Structures are given as structure tokens and as C-alpha cells.
Amino acid sequence: MSDFANDSDFRDRIPLSQQALAARGAPYLDELNAAQREAVEALDGPVLMLAGAGTGKTKALTTRIAHLLSTGRARPNEILSVTFTNKAAREMKNRVGRLLGQAVEGVPWLGTFHAICVKLLRRHAELVGLKTNFTILDTDDQVRLLKQLVVAAGIDEKRWPARQLAHVIDGWKNRAWTPDKVPAGEAGAFNHQGIEIYEQYQERLKTLNAVDFGDLLLHVVWIFQNHEDVLAQYQRWFKYILVDEYQDTNVAQYLWLRLLAQGHKNICCVGDDDQSIYGWRGAEVGNILRFEKDFPGAKVVRLEQNYRSTPHILAAASGVISANEGRLGKTLFTDLDEGEKVRLIGHWDGDEEARWIGEEIESMQRGTRGLEPFSLDTMAILVRASHQMRAFEDRFLTIGLPYRVIGGPRFYERMEIRDAMAYFRLAVSPENDLAFERIVNTPKRGLGDKAQQKIQMEARSNGVSLVEGAKILLATKGLTGKGAIELGKLVLGIERWHGLVQAGVSHIEIAEQALDESGYTEHWQNDKTPEAPGRLENLKELVKALESFENLQGFLEHVSLIMDNESDEGEEKVSIMTLHAAKGLEFPVVFLPGWEDGLFPSQRSMDESGLKGLEEERRLAYVGITRAEEVATISFAGNRMVYGQWQSQMPSRFIDELPADHVEVLTPPGLYGGGFGAASGGMTGGIQSTIHQKAAEADGYNSPGWKRLQSRSQKRGMSQPSEARNMVIDMSAISAFTVGERVFHQKFGYGAVTAIEGDKLDIAFDKAGDKKVVAKFITAAASAGDDVPF
DNA sequence: TGCACTCATATTTTT
DNA sequence: TATGAGTGCA
Secondary structure, eight states: GGGGOTTTTTOOOOOOOHHHHHHSSSGGGGGSOOOHHHHHOOSSEEEEEOTTSSOOHHHHHHHHHHHHHTTTTTOGGGGGEESHHHHHHHHHHHHHHHHHHHGOOOOOTTEEEEHHHHHHHHGGGGTOOOOTOOOOOOHHHHHHHHHHHHHHHOOOEEEEEEEHHHHHHHHHHHTOOOOOGGGGTTTTTTTTTTTHHHHHHHHHHHHHTOHHHHHHHHHHHHHHHHHHHHHHHHHHOOOOOSSSSSSGHHHHHHHHHHHHHHOEEEEEEEEGGOOOOOOGGGGOHHHHHHHHHHTTTTEEEEBBBOOSSSSHHHHHHHHHHTTTOOOOOOOOBSSSSSOOOOOEEEEEHHHHHHHHHHHHHHHHHHHHSSSSOOOGGGEEEESSSSSGGHHHHHHHHHHHHOEEEEEESSSGHHHHHHHHHHHHHHOOOOTTTTHHHHHHTSHHHOHHHHHHHHHHHHHHTTTOHHHHHHHHHTTTTTTTTHHHHHHHHHHHHHHHHHHHHHHHHHHHHHHHHHHHHHHHHHHSSSSSTTTTHHHHHHHHHHHHHTTTTSSSSHHHHTTTTTOOOOOOOSSSSSEEEEEETTTTTTEEEEOOOBBBBBTTTTTTHHHHHHHHHHHHHHHHHHHHTTTTEEEEEEEEEEEEEETTEEOOOOHHHHHSOOGGGGGEHHHHHHSSSTTTHHHHHHOOOOHHHHHHHHHHHGGGGHHHHHHHHHHHHHHHHHHHTTHHHHHHHHHHHHHOOOTEEEEEEETTTTEEEEEEETTTEEEEEETEEEEEEEGGEEEEEEOTTSSSSO
């Protein structure tokens, strides 16, 4: 193990204060139930922990690590624990830390598959023809690179978009296929040139000393498969392996794990086949279903006691998921009080659904229905597809209900952040061609395609980087006029920033200078689009994020793998997110709108993957329902605007799968009764019979829920839902704005006030048209330049 | 080169 | 509907 001596992650050290641990004993074991304890104490040999939703799997997993350490089975750096997201990794680190207190400095090999692979690959980069300081490309860079190759291959980029090829290649990499291993059956991919371009792409990455996300795993697996000695080292080193969310592993990750686990064979995988919802990006449920075959003698422990949801919610979820075949099978149970039945309500259209949910949220916030008031933070709306969010955003903006959208473009994926990062990258290493390409003409410097081609040619014929190429081009007067002057400034700037980096100047200062001197900040200050202020805000935020790093290098290294941005502003807000984004989260109150066939289950899923697709959709339904702790409300709309066209659809088939005993139907009879269907033409017998059947089953019309619903809507007629809040805002609203005033809104941009009505303003937005908006969300339009980030 | 216009297109998303 | 990409013109 001499090779490991210089690496702090492997260095032998006295990691545990044995005294501290001895004094603590193992009190954590007492906090576990029998199954959890069994899973924690089965330290040796392969273990599969089947952990249903809300059964305390993170607790079991972290306690297991604590137990391994405190029993002296392993040192902290001999335990390999992998997760899928940084968030999960962070959470586990914190919890292990809490369990062990001062006794452990940290667990260096706890991280995402990708983060751990980066560490490994940096140590062995030369084996795959890379240098230790390789850069990691994100999806955007990947596509740009592929586009160049596609165009060079003379393929019509319109019919065969690079994005699609990126997807195909990702798929291959997920299956651990290097270009020479792609099976003949795939030869037809991407106009019969997929494999060929894949090969070129890998070559190009090598020259750029770069890898994409898929490569991180692919390269490491390749090294393990082709360098026995290297593999053997790690097999010996990692005494215990733990894997979270095993049902989400793809083939490459599976191979990686299996190779590493062949040493001590102490592998513990935690997962839930019922929560496998990432099949479309390469996850193989088969991995978890097959575990016992792969690891003979494996111990299987089922965690079935749920600590999250009420029995009704659990029963509804179980009812739905039981329609799936080929499950490992678990029966969740709970000690919690019965609670409320899962509520089901149908609406005329999507807007009304949004309106109803908005009102329902406000009433729950005030604490009606004999329940305690719920804070907005405890409520979430989970949708199948992100376009469903709009209806809610529009509605909530109108009624002034604070909300937060989770997911969507990540902070580090935003254009302005990526541009800024490219400047930072160039400051650190001017030879970074991809970064240079990104910003040569951002902001506009009069360097169009032609000028850029000249730079490329110059660089290529001299075998130097683009910055060097540009210098030669300028020196030889290959470029003249405005472009030449601007390019000169840019090149000088890059060299100056690089000098500052080498001189050890404060990285924050360098960052600010680079953004200012390059004209990038100014570019957004002069931009009149509604997004511009937000983008400047983001840039400020980025510079702030720099503060927690020693230098730019460290920051860039870190950021290429961390794509999440947890900024929780203090105010209480309702969360809106997709079902996928909700996995792993829980909320006391959950709304599940849009349960209509075609939308959920998604037509496209079913068309593309047939029964497999449908089953994955069903698991998504299961994930959705099991997010709820106390109140789950499922809803559907008879009509919905899809791509600007009204469409009618049937309620989701999953609704029929809900066990009637655990469902309370809130749908008012008048809403769907009689001639409704005939009149609209959209309501088929199927809908009505479903509703009526459900209603009859649950005795819907006489149910307490329905009565409450009625009385509540009557009450609402008399008093405004958020009167108290409006009163407060009224004052400021009236004094703050005048008709005709120019104002700004985060989402709609700039506009002029046309009318004022209490705290509601009618505003004619320049871009977004006429809207009625609550004054709270409006600020006076600042003239550009007022609010300068640096 | 940059702007305005037209046209096709349209899940889920982490690293 | 609304967004992005591509095309044509100044």
C-alpha cells in the first residue's frame, strides 16, 4: 500500500479517540427498531436493506457507519459510502458527525459516485491518457463539442441535433461501453455515424484534457477492468462499502461497485425498488432485483415500519403500487394515528384546480377543518411535468401567496454564471479553449464566426491554445478593425488576470476585476430584458460564494461537481416541484394535481417504454403519495390547456387503483353531475362513472369533507382569504405606487401601473402583457445602473 | 455583425 | 402558449 502513503485520504492515522468512543458505548443502537438494528449489526458479508418510504433508511445507514467505526471494524478512511446527490452525501456526513461527536474527524470516502470517481481518476489519470488536472465538462460544453464534430462530419445538424447524440452517448457510457465496446446492434444510431463520432469525441476530450460526467465512471471502471493491480489495491483498502438508493444505479455504477466489493465482500446496499423512477436516464431496477444472485449469501433486511405517514396515506400508496409486477415486495405499516383519508377532487379545468388548491392552502394556513394551522413551509405541490407549475405560479402571484419553485435550472447552469465561470477558468488557465470559445464574443466584441474561425485556424496550425492563436493572429495583422482592438483587450485582460492569480492576489478581487474589465457586468447592466436584474443578482451571489473558498482553483474544482444551490430565504413559502425532485423529501401537507391519463401517467412514457414505462409512472405516484405525512390531496381536471390548446382527458387510471376505503371524495356532485359532460363534450361516461363510483364508495356527498368544503366556500364569500395580510400591505401599496408609474416585477419584468385597487395593481407589462398583481411583489423600476453588483 | 422575424417544438434531471 | 433556433435584411 506504499502508493497510498502520500495521499491524505489513505494515510494511516489514529482516526478515533478510542476513549471517547468507549465512554459513549453504543447508545445509538437503542434508538433503532428491530429491523433497523438487524441491518446495522449485520456488518459482515453482503447486505441488502430494502427500505420503504419513510422507514428511516438514512438513520440505519448512518448508524451503520457509526457502528463500524466505534466497534473498531474499520477506520474512517476504509469505509466507502456512495450516494447519488450531494445533498444526500451532505446529510449523511452531518448525521455521522452527530452520532460520533468529536471522536471522528470526518469520513473522506463518503460522497457521490461522481465525486469519488473524480478522486480516483485524478490519481490514475495517466492510465486513460489524461493529466491529473483534467477538467470536467458539463452538459452544455458536451453538446457544444459534439456539435462541432457533427458539423465536421457533414451531418445535417437540424435533422440530427447534437443534443440527441449527447443523449445516445450518455446512454452508452451509462452501460460502460467504450467506443470499441458499443455492440453492433447500436450501429444504426445517429444516422449510422453515432459510434464513429463517439470515438472522435473521446479523442477530442483527451486532447482537451477533459472528461464529461459519464466518463468519470467509465474511465474508472475501465481502469479497474484493465489494471488488476490498481483494482486490487482498492479492493483491499475499502473494507466496507455502503450504497444509498441502490435502485437508481446504472450499469456502469453497478460494475464499479461489484468490482470494488469483490475484496472484502462487505457491501451494504440500501434501496427501494418501488421508488425507482430514473429508468429513463439509465437506472436499472434489475440491479436491486438481482442483488441476491450477484452476492450469494446476501442477507436481506426489510425496513417496513413507516414513521412518516398516516395509515390512510400509506394504504393508498400501497394500493396503487400493488398493481406493479415483479416487485421485491414490502408491507409498510405504521403506529401513527389513523388521520385523514386521502382526499380526491375533480375540477373543471386546470385554472380552477390551481384556484382551489390556492384557497385550500390559505385555509389550511389559517387552521380550519379542526386541524392545527399549517405553516406554508409544510405544504408542497408535486407535479408530474414542470409546465404544470405555471398555472400555480400565475394563481399564487395573483393572490399573493408566497411560493418557491424547487428544481428548474440550477444556479451553476444559468447562462450568466457559466459565462462568469468561463472568465474565472481563463484567469486560472488561459489555455482553456472551451472557456475561451464561450466568452470570446460575450459580451459582444464584434468577433463573429469569421473572426473566430481565423483564431481557430491560427491556433491549430501552430499547435497552441486559442489565446495564443489570437495573439499570433493579432501580431500578424490577420485581423483588423474593431474586432482586432477588442480581441487585443480581451487577450491582455486574460493575461493580466492570470498574472494576478499567480501573484496570489485575493481571488475575490480577481473575480470582480475579470467581470468588470471584460465588460461582462456592464453588458447585463445595459440589458433591458426583465431577466437582467436577476442575472446581476446571481453574479453577486456567485462572488459571495467565492468567499468560502481559498482560491479560484479550489472553487472551480468544487463547482464542477456541485450543481445545487440551497438558498433558503427566510420567508415561509409553499413549495412547488416535480415528483422527481420530491423524492427523499417529506411534507405534512401534499397536493398532487394533474392526475389525468396522458399527463400522469405520461403518454410519452407509455408510448416509449410500454408496460415498463407505466410501471415507472406508477412508482412515481407511489413516491408522490408517500411524501405526505398528514394530508394528501389528489386532484384532476377535466380540461386542460396543453400547448395553447384545450384538451379534455380522463382521470388517471391510478385514481381507480386507489383503495376506496382510504379515500374521501370531495368532488361536489353539482360540478360533474347531469348535463355537464354532454354540454362540454369533453366529459365522457368514463369520468362520470369514475367520479360517481368513487363518490358512492366513499359516500362523498355526505362526507364531512364535502360538507366542510361547502361551508368553507360560503365563508370565503364573506371574507377575503388573506384579509389581515392585505390590510398591512394596503397601506404601503397605496402610498408606494401611483397610476402611470414605472415598476418592476421579478417574473414579468418592467411595466407601467394602469390601475390600483387596494393592494392589487393592474400593470401593463412591456413583455408579459396586462396582469393584476399584488403590490408586495412590485418594486419601483430602478434605472439601469442603480444597482451595480461590483 | 446584429437585429427582427418566422418556424418548429414541446417529460421527468443528477452529476 | 412560449421558447429557442435559424433565416433574412440593414
